[in-house]
Amino acid sequence: MTAAATVRKSTTFATILPLAIFSAFFASYWFAFGDAWNMHPCDAHRLHWQTVVSEKRAELAAKIPQEWLLSQRVIDHARSRRSIAGDFLDSLLDSHTRDITTREPTEIVREIASGNLSSVEVVTAFCKRASYIHQISPAFLEIGFDLALSRAKELDEYFNTHGQTVGPLHGLPITLKDHFHIKGLETSFGYVGWIGTFEGTKGTGKEKNVESELIRQLVSVGAVPIAKTTLMVSTWAPENNNNILGYSWNPYNQELSTGGSSGGEALVQALRGSAVGFGTDSGGSVSMPSSYHGIYSVKPSPGRLSFKDAAGSGLGNLAITAVVGIMGPSIRTLRLVFKSLMETRPWEHDSSVLPIPWRSDQELSPDAILSFGFMESDGIVAPHPPIARALEIAYSAVKNKGHQLIAWKPPSHAANAMHGPLARGDGCPDVYSAFKSSDEPIVPQLSHLFPDGNLKKPISLPDYQKITQEMMSFRNQYREYWTSTSRITKHGRPVDAVILPVSPYAGFKPGKFDYSAYTSIVNILGYTSAVVQVTFGDKCVDVVQDDYKPLGERDKLNMDTYDADASDGVPAAIQILGRDLEEEKIFSIAQIVADAIEEYQAKQA
Structure with missing residues (x-):
């Protein structure tokens, strides 16, 4: 193109553009x-x-106070970094805020109870830290700092008047995935069409005026909700994306996904944006994101924690039920929170919660000698090298403490194929309607649910019942296998727990997630599980061996996605599996394993 033509094109464009903009605007x-x-x-x-x-x-x-606003230069720098975890965020904070927000939560509640810290101090510190996180990596669909500080003042007044706390979580700041209704805040569940409504309907009188049962229980024992975290809209994908805040990125490597669907909560916990967090799980949505973020979690069996008056997808499904999971910096923190919730007697207010109080007699002594099942791979998809090494470390650490480990060869994880039909056999009409209510686009991660943008035909009732029968058969087979291990354990009882991968990955790039059976199987079984952190990816060590032979085509595809550079410095965790309703036992076993790993690594160092 000649210079003159270039000028003409520029002039014509400059002349037409304002008119075009005006016309488009007018239209x-x-x-x-x-x-x-x-x-x-x-x-x-x-x-x-x-x-x-x-x-x-x-x-x-x-909703972020003026004095907590970061400069655009700081925000741009943070977003350009590979990692914002660890020292980076701490470097932006004053020493008092940093000191409070990096403490173990069990210590925080002790300090509040002794009068050494006030609830206002603690809540202010976490709200400030949370505001920094949100500005750098949008994490909150709802911010309630003003409500939280008002509640903190009430708690301080109570403490000063009565000389005691209102409960074991007095003054402890918490965040929750945007399933849960908090008075004064909206619940969008990631849907644009739910903004300004109550679960998509206007004029109900319930807008910002409903409180989920879990919130009521938490507040009654002193916890202070400060915000609600972003999530995979609808929860039906293992990544984290919605049209309100966009895609969520792992703070250890901002080119990797947080995972999902509780990825926003995992992000906040990794950066210590609250003392403890709550997600939901129907196929690994708490466990997998926790494993990618260097935090601990517990996924209880259905029937222990309340889901009453919470938003969700497919809430009438009783085959695969979503459960509330707890996420935080330590097993001790998770145990404290779970035990505190049991003290509220949730079964008296929610018929879906079983009348099982906290059972101290189910906890095991730290000195107990245990028998573990140990699964390196399920024979379908092997874990990537960082996870394989995390399993090796856990194996050595547990064995060095005198515990028994036996190879775990349960009924095949191929049964995971039933998870999708069981969880989403209705075709997800509630999800489809929610998207259509605002005409927002269906996010790419959910496109498989709606081929060509249309609803799938639901599974027929006879077909669904058949799959449910297959699920029950699988549960019985798995239970029989677990019970049969009493013949080979040293203590003559079935194995106490199983050590296995959480996921094949130490983080993954967007669109590269392919295998969830290590956690989805847990939901099919209705079992209890915990995530324990072990190590971090190391590109110099975590390489695919030359003699590696794929277990099959799916395993080959999985290993082909491994990127040692991307996984470098990213957390690698393990899963501790217990049977159904064994939460107290699993808390103690997870602590035993975590302590063994810490001791082993200290000796190796």
Whole structure:
């Protein structure tokens, strides 16, 4: 193109562009607002989902106090870094905030109970840290700092008046995945169409006025909710994405996914944005993100923690039920929170919770000699090198303490194929309707649910019942296998727990997740599990061996996705599996394993 032609093109473009913009604006104004003149408000709302998102983001930003705002230079620098975990975020904080927010939560509640820290001090520190996190890596669909500080003042007044705490979590700041209703805050569940509504419906009188049972219980024992975390919209994918905040990135390597669907909560816990967090899990949604973020978690069996009055997908499904999981910096913290919730007697307010109080007699002594099943691979997909090494470390650490480990060869994880039909056999009409309510696009991670943008036909009732029978058969086979191990354990009882991978990955790139059976099987069984952190990826050590032979085509595809550079410095964890309703036992076993790993690594160092 000649210089003259270039000038002409530029001039013409400069002349036409304002007119085009005006015409487009006028047209959009006419179609949106002209038609809206005779349109139901909800229909007008549908035409402007981007506007709703912009307003919601601005609302969230306005909830951060002026004195906590980071400069754009700091934000840009943080987003350009490979990692924002560890020292980086700490370096942005004042020493007092840093000191409080990096303490073990069990210590924080002791310090509050002794009068050495006030609830306002603690809540302020965590709200400030959380605000920094959100500005760097958007993590909160709802921010309630003002509500939290108001509650903290009430707790301090109570303590000063009565000389005691309201409960064992007095003044402890918490965050929760945006399933749970908190009075004064919205619940969008990641849907644009739910903003300004109660679960997608306007004018119910319930907007910002409903409290989930779990929230009521937590507040009754002193916990202080400060915010609600972003999630995989609908929860039906192992990544974290929605049209309100966008995709969520792992703070240890910001080119990797947080995982999902509780990835936002894992992100916040990794960066210590609250003392403890709550996610939900129906196929690994708590366990997998926890494993990628260097935190600990417990996924209880159905029937221990309340899901009453919470938002969700497929809530009428009783075959694969979502459970509340707890996420935090230590097993001791998770145990404290779970035990505190049991003290509220949740079964008296939620018929789906079993009447099982905290059972101290189920906990094992730290000196107990245990028998473990040990699974390096399920024979279908082998873990990537960092996870394989984490398993080796755990094996050596546990063995060095005198515990027995036996090869774990249960019924095949191929049974995981039933998880999808059981969990989403209805075709997800609730998800489809929620997207359509605002005309927001279906995020790519959910496109498989709606081929060509349309609803799938639901599974017939006879077919669903058949799959449910297969699930029950698998559960019985697995139980029989577990019980049969009493013949080979030294103590003559079935193995106490199983050590196995959480996921094949130490983090993964967007769109590269392919295998969830290590956790989905746990949900099919209805068992209890915990995640214990072990080590970090090391690109110099964690390499695929030259003599590696794929277990099959799926395993080959899995190993082909391994990137040693991407996994370098990213957490690698293991899973501790117990049987159904063995939460107290698993807390103690997970602590035994965590202590053994810590001692082993100290000696190796």
